[in-house]
Amino acid sequence: MALQVGRRALLQAVRVQAATRCLGSARGGAAALSCSRRYVGFVKVSSVSRLDGHGARRYSSDPKEDLRVRHLDGQDAGIVVIGLNRPKAKNSISKNLVNMMMEAVEDIKKNNKVRSLIICSLVPGIFCAGADLKERAKMHQSEVGPFVSKARALITELGNLPIPTIAAIDGAALGGGLEIALACDIRIASNTAKMGLVETKLAIIPGAGGTQRLPRVIGASLAKELIFAARVVDGTEACRLGLANHSVEQNSCGDAAYLRALELAREINPQGPIAIRMAKLAINQGIEVDLSTGLAIEEACYAQVIPTKDRLEGLSAFKEKRRPHFKGE
Template sequence: MALLAGCRVFSHAFRGQAANLDGVCTLQDVMQRAVCSLRRYSSESKAGEELTVRYLDGGDSGIVVFGVNRPKAKNAISKNLVKMMSEAVESVKKNNKVRSVILCSMVPGVFCAGADLKERAKMHQSEVGPFVSKARALITELGNLPMPTIAAIDGAALGGGLEMALACDIRIAATSAKMGLVETKLAIIPGAGGTQRLPRTVGVSLAKELIFAARVIDGTEAKALGLVNHAVEQNKSGDAAYLRALELAREFNPQGPIAIRMAKLSINQGIEVDLTTGLAIEEACYAQVIPTKDRLEGLAAFKEKRPPRYKGE
C-alpha cells in the first residue's frame, strides 16, 4: 500500500511534465545542415552577447542551440553568463515546443574554461559563496530540463565547463578536446556538481582519481572511460562535435515528445533509488503517456504503415 501511495504522489507531482507539446517534427536533412554548420545563431540574440540562442526551424524545428560566446575569456563562466544562461534555461523549460537543447561553443578550440578567475580575483570573499551558489543552481536547472540536452564539446572543457557538460544528458566530444575537473590545483574542489555527477558517470574510484590528480584527458580517453557518448575526429571548421550533436537531436525529433520527457524523468529519478521504487516511478511515468493523443497516433501509424505525426498532445 505504501508503494502504491508513493506512486500516486509521484504521478500527481509530475503530471505537469506531460503538458501538451505543440508542433510536428520530421527527420529532414535539408538546407539546415549548411546553415547550422556555419553556426550562425544571431537570429535569436543580439550581436556581441555572451550567449546566443538559436531556435532551429524547418525539419529541425524543436531543436534549440545555446552557443557560449566569450572569446576573450575562453568562455569562462562570469556573473553575466550565469545570468544569461539562467534566463535561457528558464525560457526553454516553459516552452513545450522545444524537443531538445544543444549546448555548444561559438569560440573555436574551447568549450568552457571554467570559472572566470580574473573576475573571481576581484570579488570580495563574501561574494564568492553566493556566486558559486548561483552557478550551481544554473547547472542544476540545466540538468533538470525536461527535454534531452546534449553537450557538444569541440574544445577544452575544464572545471565548471565540464560540470556544465556533465549536467547534460549526453556528451559528444571531438577527439582533440580536453576535459578535466582541475579545481584541486587551485586548492578548491569542484563546486557545481562535479563531485556528484562525475562519479555517477564514470564510477566512484575513477572519479576520485581524476579529481584528486586534477587530470586532463582528451576526447578519445573520455569515450573509453564513459565520460562522453561519442568521440569524433575534429574537422576543419572546428565543429565536429556540434554536427554530431545535431545529428543525434535529429534522431530524437521524430519520437513522441511526451514519451521522451517521461522517459528522461523516469531514468533520472529512478537511478537515484532502489529498484522497487524505481519501478514504481516508471509506472507513474508510463501512466502519463497512456491518455495522450500521441499514443493513439503511434498505434494508428503502425497499423497504417506510415510515419507517425506526433503533436505532443
C-alpha cells in the same frame, strides 16, 4: 503516489550505471557540412538572442552577446542551440553569463515546443574554461560563496530540464565548463577536446556539482582519480571512461562534435515528445533508488502517456504503415 515516492527517494543512495559506446569518426555527410553551419542564424535580439534569420559569425565584446540562443526551424523545429560566446575569456563563467544562461534555461523550460537542447561553443578550440578567475579575483570573499551557489543553481536547473540535453564539446571543457556538460544527458566530444575537473590545482574542489555528477557518470573510483589528480583527458579517453557518449574525429572546421550532436538531436526530434520527457524522468529518478522503487516510478510515468493523443497517433501510424506526426498532446 509512486511518482511522489520516487521524488522523495532522489536523495537516497546512488546506483551508478555506465552504458556508453564510442564512435571513431564523424559521419561522412555531417563532416561535409559547411564550417559556418553552427554560426549562421545567430543574431542579436535582446540580452539572449534567438534565430530570426541569417547572419554572419561575429565576435563582440558586448556582454549582451556572451550567450546566443538559436531556435532551429523547418524540419529541425523543436531543436534549440545555446552557443557560448566569450572569445576573449575562453567562454569562462562570469556573473553575466550565469544570468543569461539562467534566463535561457527558464525560457526553454516554459516552452513546450522545445524537444531537445544542444549546448555548444561559438569560439573555436574551447567549450568552456571554467570560472572567470579574473572576475573572481576582484570579488570580495563574501561574494564568492553566493556566486558559486548561483552557478550551482543554474547547472542544477539545466540538469532538471525535462527535455534531452546534449553537450557538444569541440574544445576544452574544464572545471565549471565540464560541470555544465555533466549536467547534460549526453556528451559528445571531438577526439581533440580536453576535459577535466581541475579545481584541486587551485586548492579548491568542484563546486557546481562535479563531485556528485562525475561519480554518477563514470563511477566513484575513477571520478576520485580524475578529481584528486586534476587530470585532463582528451575526447577519445573521455569516451573510453564513459565520460562522453561518443568521440568523433575533429574536422578542419573544428565543429565535429556539434555536427554529431545535431545528428543525434534529429534522431530524437521525431519521437513522441511526452514519451521522451517521461522516459527521462523515469531514468533520472529511477537510477537513484532501489529497483522496486524504480519500477514503481516507471509505472507512474507510463501512466502519464496512456491518455495522450500522441499514443493513439502512434498506434494509428503503425496500423497504416506511415510515419507518425506527434504534437505533444
